[in-house]
Amino acid sequence: MAHDFPELKNDLLLRALRGEDVDRPPVWMMRQAGRYLPQYMKLRKKYSFFERVETPELACEITIQPIDELEPDAAIIFSDILTVPQALGIDVDLVKGKGPVLDNPIRTVDDAFSILAEDVPGKLEHVMDAITLTRKELNGRVPLIGFAGAPWTLFCYMVQGQGSKNFAKAKQFLWQEPDAAQHVLKELTKATIEYLKAQIDAGAQVVQIFDSWAGLLSPDDFNKYALPHLMEICSAIKEVPVILFAKGAWYALSRLAFKSGASALSVDWTMSPDYSRSATRSDITLQGNYDPTKLLGSRKQIEKDVRRMIDRFGRHKYIANLGHGILPNVPVDNARVFIDTVKSYAEYNARD
Amino acid sequence: MAHDFPELKNDLLLRALRGEDVDRPPVWMMRQAGRYLPQYMKLRKKYSFFERVETPELACEITIQPIDELEPDAAIIFSDILTVPQALGIDVDLVKGKGPVLDNPIRTVDDAFSILAEDVPGKLEHVMDAITLTRKELNGRVPLIGFAGAPWTLFCYMVQGQGSKNFAKAKQFLWQEPDAAQHVLKELTKATIEYLKAQIDAGAQVVQIFDSWAGLLSPDDFNKYALPHLMEICSAIKEVPVILFAKGAWYALSRLAFKSGASALSVDWTMSPDYSRSATRSDITLQGNYDPTKLLGSRKQIEKDVRRMIDRFGRHKYIANLGHGILPNVPVDNARVFIDTVKSYAEYNARD
Numbered sequence: 001m002a003h004d005f006p007e008l009k010n011d012l013l014l015r016a017l018r019g020e021d022v023d024r025p026p027v028w029m030m031r032q033a034g035r036y037l038p039q040y041m042k043l044r045k046k047y048s049f050f051e052r053v054e055t056p057e058l059a060c061e062i063t064i065q066p067i068d069e070l071e072p073d074a075a076i077i078f079s080d081i082l083t084v085p086q087a088l089g090i091d092v093d094l095v096k097g098k099g100p101v102l103d104n105p106i107r108t109v110d111d112a113f114s115i116l117a118e119d120v121p122g123k124l125e126h127v128m129d130a131i132t133l134t135r136k137e138l139n140g141r142v143p144l145i146g147f148a149g150a151p152w153t154l155f156c157y158m159v160q161g162q163g164s165k166n167f168a169k170a171k172q173f174l175w176q177e178p179d180a181a182q183h184v185l186k187e188l189t190k191a192t193i194e195y196l197k198a199q200i201d202a203g204a205q206v207v208q209i210f211d212s213w214a215g216l217l218s219p220d221d222f223n224k225y226a227l228p229h230l231m232e233i234c235s236a237i238k239e240v241p242v243i244l245f246a247k248g249a250w251y252a253l254s255r256l257a258f259k260s261g262a263s264a265l266s267v268d269w270t271m272s273p274d275y276s277r278s279a280t281r282s283d284i285t286l287q288g289n290y291d292p293t294k295l296l297g298s299r300k301q302i303e304k305d306v307r308r309m310i311d312r313f314g315r316h317k318y319i320a321n322l323g324h325g326i327l328p329n330v331p332v333d334n335a336r337v338f339i340d341t342v343k344s345y346a347e348y349n350a351r352d
Numbered sequence: 353m354a355h356d357f358p359e360l361k362n363d364l365l366l367r368a369l370r371g372e373d374v375d376r377p378p379v380w381m382m383r384q385a386g387r388y389l390p391q392y393m394k395l396r397k398k399y400s401f402f403e404r405v406e407t408p409e410l411a412c413e414i415t416i417q418p419i420d421e422l423e424p425d426a427a428i429i430f431s432d433i434l435t436v437p438q439a440l441g442i443d444v445d446l447v448k449g450k451g452p453v454l455d456n457p458i459r460t461v462d463d464a465f466s467i468l469a470e471d472v473p474g475k476l477e478h479v480m481d482a483i484t485l486t487r488k489e490l491n492g493r494v495p496l497i498g499f500a501g502a503p504w505t506l507f508c509y510m511v512q513g514q515g516s517k518n519f520a521k522a523k524q525f526l527w528q529e530p531d532a533a534q535h536v537l538k539e540l541t542k543a544t545i546e547y548l549k550a551q552i553d554a555g556a557q558v559v560q561i562f563d564s565w566a567g568l569l570s571p572d573d574f575n576k577y578a579l580p581h582l583m584e585i586c587s588a589i590k591e592v593p594v595i596l597f598a599k600g601a602w603y604a605l606s607r608l609a610f611k612s613g614a615s616a617l618s619v620d621w622t623m624s625p626d627y628s629r630s631a632t633r634s635d636i637t638l639q640g641n642y643d644p645t646k647l648l649g650s651r652k653q654i655e656k657d658v659r660r661m662i663d664r665f666g667r668h669k670y671i672a673n674l675g676h677g678i679l680p681n682v683p684v685d686n687a688r689v690f691i692d693t694v695k696s697y698a699e700y701n702a703r704d
């Protein structure tokens with residue numbers, strides 16, 4: 001499993017994750033390998049979503065596209081959080097205008113107990129191959145981030161069967177069959193740990209966990225159905241730093257900082273820098289939190305906003321990022337201003 | 353305009369809104385006149401949504417259905433927040449599986465500046481007629497609540513043209529054309545004040561303002577684009593108590609308590625009783641916050657949850673409610689347990 005990878009030239013992300021002093025924060029964008037890039041759209045016309053995800057050469061090419069185009073301080077492997085449900089036997093289709101549709105969602109207690117985390121990494125070798133290939137092709141330019149969906153978020157899709165405003169079916173199952181639900185959540189936790197460890201073995205230098213639907217839970221329910229699994233995953237991953245993104249779970253930020261064992265917390269734009277720093281008592285690296293719709297505004301305003309965002313979070317223990325994935329209709333030059341403004345922060349600051 | 357309405361027999365809601373001591377909190381449910389009721393579904397088969405909203409006799413009948421069936425402590429007039437955009441010249445259709453679709457959304461600066469709040473109440477006489485009729489038909493059983501959408505939430509629909517996960521088009525317009533957006537928000541504020549005053553003249557004894565999409569804004573943007581308009585509306589309505597529901601705007605709860613001038617704040621289930629009371633320093637009546645999906649769970653659990661919810665909020669200065677509208681697939685008997693558990697709280701408590 002030991003690979004001989006090229007030496008890392010830009011370790012800014014790793015330094016921010018270790019809490020070391022930096023001249024300016026590292027920057028990357030969630031979904032930076034995506035539809036706003038014309039070079040991505042070219043491949044999208046030729047290959048289906050799962051061809052792109054499951055062909056290591058394509059996933060590698062797509063992962064590196066934003067690195068070539070915008071030069072952020074990290075790459076994140078092009079993949080999907082629904083790879084794990086797929087490996088657990090749930091078929092996923094992408095339906096135009098509807099997003100992911102799961103053909104055989106969990107609808108009964110038997111369905112739930114039939115979910116078993118057996119050799120998930122073995123079924124997702126293509127992801128590991130893509131990571132190893134990308135790590136080599138990146139040639140040490142920036143670190144490579146691996147990722148997985150959090151158990152609660154995966155559970156939402158696996159029961160609901162598709163995206164939803166409130167995931168009412170998934171929550172109904174949770175309230176009606178809490179034991180069966182906890183079985184699924186536990187298997188997902190086990191699968192996620194094995195999957196992330198395999199990604200790390202394959203070359204991922206940081207991993208991020210996406211709990212995109214954490215904010216649908218009340219604080220009590222988050223403590224029951226999301227937090228224990230996040231804690232188990234974070235405590236099992238000691239090899240590389242873990243970034244945890246529990247979108248919408250503002251009420252849990254303090255608890256996540258002190259209990260999750262994550263190296264960094266990613267925050268959305270409803271959590272102000274002041275709130276985020278004070279809830280975490282400035283002790284943990286924070287990532288975020290630019291409102292992605294603001295990349296549709298003027299470049300002058302983006303520049304102003306981004307400087308102010310760094311001023312407020314502080315340049316240390318901070319990773320500049322969006323508060324959610326970049327939108328498909330963002331002009332590339334606006335994304336560039338976002339990245340470049342962070343990268344010129346040290347000079348801008350010295351000028352004052 | 354002075355009506356001779358029957359005397360109010362159940363004034364529990366008004367007492368809770370005035371902060372008076374009560375044996376148990378009042379209870380009602382957002383969207384209680386809705387699709388979970390078989391008697392509503394019967395009318396829904398015969399009449400279109402806008403026939404139901406625009407025919408005072410039908411709106412009255414639908415408003416009273418849950419009062420007959422479940423006996424909550426308040427009625428809320430059956431209507432829609434999109435009546436105001438309609439009165440401002442934007443056509444609204446209800447498309448099956450898609451929700452409201454606005455035929456001529458705001459897409460340009462000219463579109464925005466053409467929005468003028470001219471005689472909005474005059475164009476919505478059917479709502480006022482429905483309120484007056486319902487107030488009479490209720491015969492003083494419970495108070496009648498009128499309502500309107502908040503300017504920010506109406507702006508979201510008027511620009512986006514339909515429901516959306518992130519209202520990216522509406523926010524894009526806001527960032528690109530803030531002056532035009534503020535013009536629309538100001539006209540909506542003016543229209544909303546006139547509309548609510550007309551509802552009060554017609555017989556509404558309480559009004560609620562729904563800022564359903566407040567949580568899409570960062571705290572700074574909420575302070576710029578939502579809060580000033582909410583404050584203006586609340587300070588203009590002195591005739592009856594105002595309940596303000598800024599869903600998702602947890603970060604603004606304290607500011608809303610001290611600055612909005614509302615009589616009560618409605619909170620969603622991510623804002624725990626402890627958080628909500630401490631952010632508002634226990635000074636304002638709070639309403640909420642049961643996760644509506646939990647009405648799909650067991651009746652025993654609902655009973656347990658509701659008692660605990662009242663224990664935590666405290667019985668005074670509190671209105672038991674959901675944290676968002678009731679879902680269409682809730683069994684009527686589960687809704688009944690929600691209402692009945694609140695109504696038996698005094699006896700249950702005495703038993704301990």
